[in-house]
Amino acid sequence: MVNRAANQRISDSFYKEKLPQPSKRSMDPGTLLAPVPVVMISTGGSCYSVKRPNIITVAWAGTLNSDPPIVGIGVRPERYSYDAILKSGEFVINLVSRDLVSRCDYCGVTSGREVDKFAACGLTPVPIAPLEDAPAIAESPLNLACRVTGHSPLPSHDLILGEVVGIEAATSLFDSDNALHLERADLISYIHGQYYELGKLLGFFGYSIARPEVLARRLKK
Amino acid sequence: MVNRAANQRISDSFYKEKLPQPSKRSMDPGTLLAPVPVVMISTGGSCYSVKRPNIITVAWAGTLNSDPPIVGIGVRPERYSYDAILKSGEFVINLVSRDLVSRCDYCGVTSGREVDKFAACGLTPVPIAPLEDAPAIAESPLNLACRVTGHSPLPSHDLILGEVVGIEAATSLFDSDNALHLERADLISYIHGQYYELGKLLGFFGYSIARPEVLARRLKK
Numbered sequence: 434m435v436n437r438a439a440n441q442r443i444s445d446s447f448y449k450e451k452l453p454q455p456s457k458r459s460m461d462p463g464t465l466l467a468p469v470p471v472v473m474i475s476t477g478g479s480c481y482s483v484k485r486p487n488i489i490t491v492a493w494a495g496t497l498n499s500d501p502p503i504v505g506i507g508v509r510p511e512r513y514s515y516d517a518i519l520k521s522g523e524f525v526i527n528l529v530s531r532d533l534v535s536r537c538d539y540c541g542v543t544s545g546r547e548v549d550k551f552a553a554c555g556l557t558p559v560p561i562a563p564l565e566d567a568p569a570i571a572e573s574p575l576n577l578a579c580r581v582t583g584h585s586p587l588p589s590h591d592l593i594l595g596e597v598v599g600i601e602a603a604t605s606l607f608d609s610d611n612a613l614h615l616e617r618a619d620l621i622s623y624i625h626g627q628y629y630e631l632g633k634l635l636g637f638f639g640y641s642i643a644r645p646e647v648l649a650r651r652l653k654k
Numbered sequence: 655m656v657n658r659a660a661n662q663r664i665s666d667s668f669y670k671e672k673l674p675q676p677s678k679r680s681m682d683p684g685t686l687l688a689p690v691p692v693v694m695i696s697t698g699g700s701c702y703s704v705k706r707p708n709i710i711t712v713a714w715a716g717t718l719n720s721d722p723p724i725v726g727i728g729v730r731p732e733r734y735s736y737d738a739i740l741k742s743g744e745f746v747i748n749l750v751s752r753d754l755v756s757r758c759d760y761c762g763v764t765s766g767r768e769v770d771k772f773a774a775c776g777l778t779p780v781p782i783a784p785l786e787d788a789p790a791i792a793e794s795p796l797n798l799a800c801r802v803t804g805h806s807p808l809p810s811h812d813l814i815l816g817e818v819v820g821i822e823a824a825t826s827l828f829d830s831d832n833a834l835h836l837e838r839a840d841l842i843s844y845i846h847g848q849y850y851e852l853g854k855l856l857g858f859f860g861y862s863i864a865r866p867e868v869l870a871r872r873l874k875k
Contacts, residue, residue: 457797464723465823470688534856
């Protein structure tokens with residue numbers, strides 16, 4: 434998404450001041466890309482003898498493709514919901530607001546083999562179109578209904594791809610012009626084992642080259 | 655990473671209080687998984703006639719596998735750095751601290767075809783072992799050196815997989831026991847086109863079932 438017009442306003446010395454260069458040390462390779470999104474994945478239970486829906490958290494989840502929207506999730510094959518996702522071909526990504534953090538954590542440290550997580554968390558499974566098996570979590574501010582479109586085993590996790598085929602969003606996230614304000618959802622983030630709320634707005638895509646009047650209008654909101 | 659011991663301390667009514675269920679409306683499918691990480695990808699220039707390194711931002715980046723650590727990035731084939739990554743087989747993921755946000759945004763809206771982004775941003779390319787072509791950004795608090803291990807074309811973006819083969823981290827991120835505190839890096843997050851700083855610590859992985867003395871010790875830090 435390169436803005437070619439922007440190159441009119443840039444030069445080889447756009448930033449005059451230098452930033453400090455921290456002293457560094459080497460570490461062994463690890464999974465330190467951060468912050469990462471925290472989501473709750475809900476699944477149906479039609480493939481199990483006890484036909485109850487379940488909620489898992491995953492090591493990672495992300496958007497992989499824009500058009501059509503395709504997400505990827507990393508799931509270990511030994512997880513209880515692995516079969517539920519691949520046999521039904523469906524899952525729902527539920528975004529996690531601040532008031533859901535503790536329940537999200539709980540769903541990550543318990544197994545659907547032993548616990549009815551919807552019941553234990555006091556959460557409500559609701560149908561989400563056009564899926565037939567996987568429910569959405571009613572209490573989450575935004576639900577992405579996904580149909581499995583691909584599946585790649587990696588050494589420890591499987592990469593499962595899903596096309597987003599439907600979205601339900603809280604009406605409180607929209608302004609009077611029907612524009613979505615996802616920042617109103619009080620979403621949380623995850624850094625190296627810790628959950629954080631989000632803080633101050635720092636800028637918007639393209640703000641580094643925006644004209645002063647655009648900056649003033651958009652950053653005051 | 656299910657904690658089986660945890661199931662000793664849970665029941666089907668772990669959470670007594672109910673959360674509100676927001677009223678919802680349907681939306682067209684889109685890329686609304688959030689918040690997402692913001693990273694700067696640095697590449698070498700050995701495949702180009704002008705052999706300068708470059709910095710791009712990507713639609714998404716995430717950890718795909720834990721052991722060995724494998725990351726994935728989504729890059730449109732028409733991006734200038736697409737060849738630099740695939741021909742050298744190398745790229746570096748540089749985490750973005752608050753003081754790098756504006757430069758990161760700038761690197762996302764300009765093209766390395768026209769601009770020397772390291773020079774324009776006043777940033778410093780430095781070698782990172784064991785890579786030979788792609789440099790790290792010295793001013794970033796943490797750099798992940800990646801070697802390309804796979805590559806899957808998706809409809810609009812290519813999914814490029816890279817194994818993390820080396821890490822450089824700012825010494826200020828370590829405590830006196832040599833434990834890493836990535837939360838000290840002032841990392842930023844991205845929601846629906848907007849950059850946010852991170853706020854208050856809400857909990858740690860497993861905190862929902864932790865004993866009160868563990869909670870008190872770990873959340874007071």
